[in-house]
Amino acid sequence: MEDCCAIQIEPIKFDLGFSCPECGDKGRAMKIITLKSLLLPSALAKLEPSASYKMCNNKACSVVYFSDNQDVFETKDIKVEVYTKSEDEDCPVCYCFGWTKKRVVQELEETGRTTALEEITAHTKAGRCGCEVNNPEGSCCIGNLKHLLESIAKES
Numbered sequence: 836m837e838d839c840c841a842i843q844i845e846p847i848k849f850d851l852g853f854s855c856p857e858c859g860d861k862g863r864a865m866k867i868i869t870l871k872s873l874l875l876p877s878a879l880a881k882l883e884p885s886a887s888y889k890m891c892n893n894k895a896c897s898v899v900y901f902s903d904n905q906d907v908f909e910t911k912d913i914k915v916e917v918y919t920k921s922e923d924e925d926c927p928v929c930y931c932f933g934w935t936k937k938r939v940v941q942e943l944e945e946t947g948r949t950t951a952l953e954e955i956t957a958h959t960k961a962g963r964c965g966c967e968v969n970n971p972e973g974s975c976c977i978g979n980l981k982h983l984l985e986s987i988a989k990e991s
Contacts, residue, residue, distance in 0.1 A: 863889055
């Protein structure tokens, strides 16, 4: 597995060739290994390995992955809750090291700070992350954690 949490020089490219058939979101290209790792068995049996897949980023849309063949996999087809589509406080922010929205907020309330970013960064530097197969986005969760911390700070 490559180091998905390493600093990326190139911006994420959006392929304008096909969009989410439900909401029209342009989506983000996905590696097939992410889908193979996270689809429930019944959904995995319908996966077309030669197709190109993207992730729908629209929070209001039930589609998580869609293909250039117009195939879709919805939140009900995924083994884990999808952070970018969930309001559940028990939803993981970090799929590799067990940080949930609730855990981050709880630590902030109890101690006035959170060690989540430091802990995840340390594990990542030690080569332990498996975001490519654990996170439905197929990429590092640190961005989602930073977004969560920013939204908590705005609410304070």
